[in-house]
Amino acid sequence: MYYRPTKFLAVSAFAAAAFFASHSAIAKNLVFYSSLTTAAQGTLVKAIEKKFPDIKVESITAGGVSLYQRFVAERTAGKGKIDMIHFSYTPGWYHLAKEGWVKNVTQFPEAKSFPDWGKDTKAQWVGLRAPTLQVIYNTDNVKPGEEPKSFAELTTAKWKNRLVLVDPFQSAGLWDFFYGSDQFGKEYIKGLLYNGALVQSRMGSSTERVATGERDVTMVFEYIAIRRINKGAKIKIASMKEGTPVVPASFGLVKGGPNPKNAEKVYRWILSKEGQTVITQEVKINSARSDVPHVKGIPYPFKALSSNAEKIYKEQDTYRSFMTKHIREAKKKK
Numbered sequence: 001m002y003y004r005p006t007k008f009l010a011v012s013a014f015a016a017a018a019f020f021a022s023h024s025a026i027a028k029n030l031v032f033y034s035s036l037t038t039a040a041q042g043t044l045v046k047a048i049e050k051k052f053p054d055i056k057v058e059s060i061t062a063g064g065v066s067l068y069q070r071f072v073a074e075r076t077a078g079k080g081k082i083d084m085i086h087f088s089y090t091p092g093w094y095h096l097a098k099e100g101w102v103k104n105v106t107q108f109p110e111a112k113s114f115p116d117w118g119k120d121t122k123a124q125w126v127g128l129r130a131p132t133l134q135v136i137y138n139t140d141n142v143k144p145g146e147e148p149k150s151f152a153e154l155t156t157a158k159w160k161n162r163l164v165l166v167d168p169f170q171s172a173g174l175w176d177f178f179y180g181s182d183q184f185g186k187e188y189i190k191g192l193l194y195n196g197a198l199v200q201s202r203m204g205s206s207t208e209r210v211a212t213g214e215r216d217v218t219m220v221f222e223y224i225a226i227r228r229i230n231k232g233a234k235i236k237i238a239s240m241k242e243g244t245p246v247v248p249a250s251f252g253l254v255k256g257g258p259n260p261k262n263a264e265k266v267y268r269w270i271l272s273k274e275g276q277t278v279i280t281q282e283v284k285i286n287s288a289r290s291d292v293p294h295v296k297g298i299p300y301p302f303k304a305l306s307s308n309a310e311k312i313y314k315e316q317d318t319y320r321s322f323m324t325k326h327i328r329e330a331k332k333k334k
Helices: 013-024 038-051 064-076 092-099 109-113 173-180 185-193 203-211 222-230 260-271 273-281 309-314 316-332
Strands: 030-034 057-061 084-087 125-129 133-138 164-166 198-200 217-221 235-237 249-253
Touching (some): 038 260, 038 273, 064 084, 092 249, 092 309, 109 260, 133 173, 133 203, 164 203, 164 217, 173 185, 173 316, 198 203, 203 217, 203 222, 203 235, 222 235, 260 273, 309 316
Parallel strands (some): 164 198
Antiparallel strands (some): 084 249, 133 217, 133 235
């Protein structure tokens, strides 16, 4: 969810300068901020440097909201001299575009191969990856044939006190999707919260609650579920009749970056069929492109459900107040 830039401008110019000074000794010719995990970003960087042996990448990783906050603070302090930025907090891109900090990237031919939900001409991003939100359940507690079959049924008595969901102020993707979707919206969110949902800090924590059998059902990004399944967890991915929510993880070029030619070359390659195949087959995350091999383990093909990130950006205060109020009140009624 959206965080006001003014809250982060307390980062002093001294702190921003110290951060950049610590990196200035590193002789790199492409600076890339990313919300991929350290391991996933390392895999992508290796692929970039293999494809472009003359380019060395300086890579900084952090969580999506944190990375957005960091870039805003640095750029406001007159720093933020980076080339490419990728974070999964999509509403924040409308702020970056409003400030004029990102380049027009939807113009590139490679972007034409992405569906409308996988790019944004207003906020100027294209999805480096397209994580899907999957409903997972514990196979000991939920017997065959009893697994959830629709998002709508998760608000019914059948699943009362059996859900665990992520905290929207820690990991916003799930709630951003439902709030910005005309198909779901506020009433659906209230239906989940007032159905006895346990709220955990992050998706890894909610996945663990289901894997251990403490709760029966949660919603997480597919790569989190697949990683736990591959480690032997007693969980499965349910097939939902409405379709599969997709939360494109936005990716763009920064205006005024130190290496614009290298940045455009690498950026366009990552969006290409070859680059997106690296994303799905080596980084192991879903792509918005339909012409690349899909990730093994994700139910495929699927009906993609998209949401309106611009709505979240425009209604940020209402959204935060709504979530704060109903999380608090739902806890009281347990």
